[in-house]
Amino acid sequence: MKQALLIVLIAFSAAAAPAAEPIVPQGEPPRPYFNRLNTFEEVEALLEGYARAYPEWVDLESIGKSAEGRDMWLVTITNPATGPHDRKPAMYIDGNTHANEVQGTEVTLYLIDFVLKNYGKLERVSELLDRATLYLVPVVNPDGRARWFGQPATANFPRTVVQPVDDDRDGVADEDGFDDLDGDGIITQMRKHVALGEGQFRLHPEDPRILVPIEDDERGDWIMLGPEGVDNDGDGRVNEDAIGYVDPNRTWGWGWEPEYVQIGAGRYPLSIPETRAIALWADGTTNIAAVQSFHNAGKMILRGPGAKAHPRLARDDLRAYDLIGEEGERILPGYRYLLSWKDLYTTYGDTDAHFYRLHGAIAFTNEMYQPPTDLDGDEESTPEEQMEFNDLLTLGRQFVPWKPYQHPQYGEVEIGGFRHDVGRVPESWMIEEETHRNAAFVLFHAHHLPKLVFGRPEVRRAGRDLWRLEIPVMNERAIPSVTAWARQNKIHRLDVATVRGARVLASGLVEDRFLDRVELQEHRPERLMVPGVMGLSSRRLFFLLAGKGEVEVTYDSVKGGTIRTTVRLEEQPRQ
Numbered sequence: 001m002k003q004a005l006l007i008v009l010i011a012f013s014a015a016a017a018p019a020a021e022p023i024v025p026q027g028e029p030p031r032p033y034f035n036r037l038n039t040f041e042e043v044e045a046l047l048e049g050y051a052r053a054y055p056e057w058v059d060l061e062s063i064g065k066s067a068e069g070r071d072m073w074l075v076t077i078t079n080p081a082t083g084p085h086d087r088k089p090a091m092y093i094d095g096n097t098h099a100n101e102v103q104g105t106e107v108t109l110y111l112i113d114f115v116l117k118n119y120g121k122l123e124r125v126s127e128l129l130d131r132a133t134l135y136l137v138p139v140v141n142p143d144g145r146a147r148w149f150g151q152p153a154t155a156n157f158p159r160t161v162v163q164p165v166d167d168d169r170d171g172v173a174d175e176d177g178f179d180d181l182d183g184d185g186i187i188t189q190m191r192k193h194v195a196l197g198e199g200q201f202r203l204h205p206e207d208p209r210i211l212v213p214i215e216d217d218e219r220g221d222w223i224m225l226g227p228e229g230v231d232n233d234g235d236g237r238v239n240e241d242a243i244g245y246v247d248p249n250r251t252w253g254w255g256w257e258p259e260y261v262q263i264g265a266g267r268y269p270l271s272i273p274e275t276r277a278i279a280l281w282a283d284g285t286t287n288i289a290a291v292q293s294f295h296n297a298g299k300m301i302l303r304g305p306g307a308k309a310h311p312r313l314a315r316d317d318l319r320a321y322d323l324i325g326e327e328g329e330r331i332l333p334g335y336r337y338l339l340s341w342k343d344l345y346t347t348y349g350d351t352d353a354h355f356y357r358l359h360g361a362i363a364f365t366n367e368m369y370q371p372p373t374d375l376d377g378d379e380e381s382t383p384e385e386q387m388e389f390n391d392l393l394t395l396g397r398q399f400v401p402w403k404p405y406q407h408p409q410y411g412e413v414e415i416g417g418f419r420h421d422v423g424r425v426p427e428s429w430m431i432e433e434e435t436h437r438n439a440a441f442v443l444f445h446a447h448h449l450p451k452l453v454f455g456r457p458e459v460r461r462a463g464r465d466l467w468r469l470e471i472p473v474m475n476e477r478a479i480p481s482v483t484a485w486a487r488q489n490k491i492h493r494l495d496v497a498t499v500r501g502a503r504v505l506a507s508g509l510v511e512d513r514f515l516d517r518v519e520l521q522e523h524r525p526e527r528l529m530v531p532g533v534m535g536l537s538s539r540r541l542f543f544l545l546a547g548k549g550e551v552e553v554t555y556d557s558v559k560g561g562t563i564r565t566t567v568r569l570e571e572q573p574r575q
Contacts (some may be wrong), residue, residue, distance in 0.1 A: 099144025
């Protein structure tokens with residue numbers, strides 16, 4: 001941990017005043033508020049505003065349509081003066097995969113706003129946009145977001161994409177979902193008073209808004225009936241066939257398992273248009289070296305594997321994961337860096353598995369936010385503390401008082417409880433810090449995209465117009481230019497080193513520079529294939545050249561970009 005922290009401090013040490021000039025917007029840029037959440041239509045308007053105000057820096061495109069025809073918006077940000085976006089190391093960031101996990105979208109909006117307004121003011125931002133690309137999909141689930149904001153919802157519904165599923169297998173899909181019985185625009189809970197001894201709950205002796213589970217020697221007179229709803233299809237059950245259930249974070253292309261293994265998987269991998277659109281775009285975007293997906297809740301920085309049966313992360317890749325994840329715990333107080341299957345639960349076909357296993361990218365999933373309702377500091381949030389938080393800090397906003405309702409199936413019931421935006425989503429006065437800290441974690445992750453530089457070349461005469469050239473390639477950041485998993489599974493080509501201006505007679509990788517041990521490449525020495533440069537490490541390249549004068553050395557990496565330098569073929573003292 002101390003070694004990783006030392007590396008972090010070196011990488012983030014103070015720099016001189018930035019040489020880059022701030023970006024001058026062409027027209028009035030958006031003025032977002034980060035103390036509230038945005039509807040899907042508001043998100044679209046903000047993205048269009050950034051694209052208009054920063055047309056050279058921001059590219060906005062629709063990469064597909066959702067099930068209900070909404071656009072899947074992709075935002076690309078980089079400095080156009082330093083090269084095309086697809087020739088630089090890149091990071092992909094998304095949010096709102098699940099309809100009810102909304103504030104990840106606000107992190108992407110905050111990130112867009114922050115980097116554009118701080119380029120030329122903050123050295124770390126300027127350096128990042130000069131050498132790297134950010135790809136962002138703020139809303140993975142447009143239909144779900146639109147429904148969560150625009151229709152009656154619960155804390156857990158809607159969650160999935162709008163894909164009809166016959167949950168109760170009666171031949172009709174999505175016909176018996178939740179109902180806003182009292183017409184207040186939200187779905188709360190139903191509870192019913194029954195004869196003493198017939199219930200599983202009793203009223204809290206000091207706060208009748210709270211139901212307390214009975215102990216073994218107690219008799220209860222209240223039952224909970226679940227979210228508001230009626231038996232719409234006459235089958236004797238309530239709310240058993242709501243909209244969905246196809247979970248977009250169970251439909252990705254690696255590690256997918258069918259419905260009988262995992263609910264929400266859909267009929268086949270990428271069976272829904274939302275994840276399919278992103279996967280098809282990413283399939284042609286080979287420079288993605290880092291990925292961040294935002295969910296809620298629980299304050300977690302999750303890494304794969306998602307299932308115990310899946311292969312472990314490659315050891316060399318785990319070094320990058322641990323450095324970034326452990327520092328993330330410092331950037332995000334209260335968050336824990338965890339292993340998904342072991343510390344949370346088993347998942348198949350999720351985002352980070354897809355991008356690590358199929359693209360060789362270092363991928364995390366953040367579960368944002370945990371309600372700060374542990375008011376006495378004992379690390380346990382009780383119903384009493386939750387109600388006290390509602391009363392004292394939100395002045396009653398969160399809780400809808402119980403009121404009587406005549407239910408067609410259950411008779412006299414009471415309807416009330418916490419609103420749908422309670423528990424998973426921060427209060428308005430807490431949103432901005434949450435979004436800033438998570439955006440800072442993204443920028444730290446992106447800071448560690450591979451950064452390749454040439455070291456000092458070493459030239460020695462090997463004969464008349466014959467030269468031995470050795471030149472180190474260093475990766476100054478934590479993410480490898482080729483992850484070990486990508487190398488082992490041949491996900492993409494290796495890095496390529498070439499020399500122009502002289503004939504290449506032999507090439508290879510230096511195993512021991514002092515003992516002159518070189519692993520020579522057997523074929524095509526003019527195109528030296530390099531299995532990447534690990535994070536915070538280097539490789540030493542060897543070329544036997546015939547020629548004279550200057551030569552140009554190029555190192556081309558799919559994930560790390562392209563670097564070039566010139567070398568004069570003349571005797572140099574050995575370092």
